[in-house]
Amino acid sequence: MSIPYFYEPSIVAGQTSFTLNEISSKHCVQVLRMQENQRVDITNGMGYLFEATILSAHKKNTLVQIQSEKFIAASSQKITLGIGLLKNLTRLEWLLEKATEMGVYEIMPLLCEHTLFEKFKLERFQNILQSAMIQSQQVWLPLLATPVKFKEAIQNQKQAQKLIAHCEAADKLDIKKIEAASDCLLLIGPEGDFSQAEIELASAHHFQAIHLGPTRLRTETAALFALSVLKKF
Amino acid sequence: MSIPYFYEPSIVAGQTSFTLNEISSKHCVQVLRMQENQRVDITNGMGYLFEATILSAHKKNTLVQIQSEKFIAASSQKITLGIGLLKNLTRLEWLLEKATEMGVYEIMPLLCEHTLFEKFKLERFQNILQSAMIQSQQVWLPLLATPVKFKEAIQNQKQAQKLIAHCEAADKLDIKKIEAASDCLLLIGPEGDFSQAEIELASAHHFQAIHLGPTRLRTETAALFALSVLKKF
Numbered sequence: 359m360s361i362p363y364f365y366e367p368s369i370v371a372g373q374t375s376f377t378l379n380e381i382s383s384k385h386c387v388q389v390l391r392m393q394e395n396q397r398v399d400i401t402n403g404m405g406y407l408f409e410a411t412i413l414s415a416h417k418k419n420t421l422v423q424i425q426s427e428k429f430i431a432a433s434s435q436k437i438t439l440g441i442g443l444l445k446n447l448t449r450l451e452w453l454l455e456k457a458t459e460m461g462v463y464e465i466m467p468l469l470c471e472h473t474l475f476e477k478f479k480l481e482r483f484q485n486i487l488q489s490a491m492i493q494s495q496q497v498w499l500p501l502l503a504t505p506v507k508f509k510e511a512i513q514n515q516k517q518a519q520k521l522i523a524h525c526e527a528a529d530k531l532d533i534k535k536i537e538a539a540s541d542c543l544l545l546i547g548p549e550g551d552f553s554q555a556e557i558e559l560a561s562a563h564h565f566q567a568i569h570l571g572p573t574r575l576r577t578e579t580a581a582l583f584a585l586s587v588l589k590k591f
Numbered sequence: 592m593s594i595p596y597f598y599e600p601s602i603v604a605g606q607t608s609f610t611l612n613e614i615s616s617k618h619c620v621q622v623l624r625m626q627e628n629q630r631v632d633i634t635n636g637m638g639y640l641f642e643a644t645i646l647s648a649h650k651k652n653t654l655v656q657i658q659s660e661k662f663i664a665a666s667s668q669k670i671t672l673g674i675g676l677l678k679n680l681t682r683l684e685w686l687l688e689k690a691t692e693m694g695v696y697e698i699m700p701l702l703c704e705h706t707l708f709e710k711f712k713l714e715r716f717q718n719i720l721q722s723a724m725i726q727s728q729q730v731w732l733p734l735l736a737t738p739v740k741f742k743e744a745i746q747n748q749k750q751a752q753k754l755i756a757h758c759e760a761a762d763k764l765d766i767k768k769i770e771a772a773s774d775c776l777l778l779i780g781p782e783g784d785f786s787q788a789e790i791e792l793a794s795a796h797h798f799q800a801i802h803l804g805p806t807r808l809r810t811e812t813a814a815l816f817a818l819s820v821l822k823k824f
Binding site for chain 2: 433452456459460461493494495496532534571572573574575576579582583586587589590591
């Protein structure tokens, strides 16, 4: 069995022991049936990785001893994904999981003219990011903003590279020919695309329009395709 | 409303009229409420696009008149995705949908040593490919093979480029530095990865091991990431 890996946002550098929260403790003791002296790994989602050993296994508060800690610098490339909110929650959740696995820096849900959506379940979405971070063995949790209006979202963005993918005719760069910057903001439209007014506003704010290839991709597919192509390592 | 688009595998070049099958007719008449003289597009999933007009709207057999036909050549790049079958059907279905949207040429499900799967629902999976082809406005339906044992799958493959992604230590090429060939076979392991014996067998058959970056991707994420990066247009 590989060493179980837990997310504990409140663990900090320099601690010699730590009590796992109720969710981690339950998973550790009731699901994985772990016992004293077994090894676990823990991250705080902000770069720290702790190697620990169980001191006392309890389904609500399992105590572990920290054996070592390590700080792992974040990727030098920060991609922020601004995405038109999806009406279909399953598709949105899938996107959150996949974008996290791929190491996105931040997800910024956009309220666009053509956005149709019902409810933003922040806590549920945070849990998806956390699970995907753990699953993909990372130590940095992506940032997840609450939904923001398109008009406001594109103001004052300081990224070196600002890209917008849409389906309208325009002077576009082929995404495969772009040299991704280390600091990139990528906007993907909602089902129904960005409106003409939004596209013009983005252009006025120096966003470069990009072209994602010959097939018409769904919103979540477009986002993952573009992330995959832009991601450097 | 954009023009409704239907998949009809039995329509052939040169026809002047055509009767939509029961599924298309129902969708056309009962869901979209279409009537005589309205426009529809049809593809046979093998490169043909037909523009047509409804002659008689009927929920079981809608008759259309073909106005024009066009043959669109397939992409000059053919990527075949050989993928360790996923136990989780939802994840597999997502992958089928997304790979189709991205224009994969063929999907070859692999039975590997570490494959755990229950049932291969060919008809259901075919429907997913068809819907995704229509949704992404393509005229070529990807091929979907029935599951084949890894050992047999890698025999006699003639692609110019044969790639295998796995998590074991090996002499690997960074996928971002590969020049994708026009004819490429990409193997992605199951949950639990390829076995050591499978990796050695692939190497003996001149598969190049590739590296998909610093985070550990789920099977379906790895496949979509690699497809996105390799796809040329």
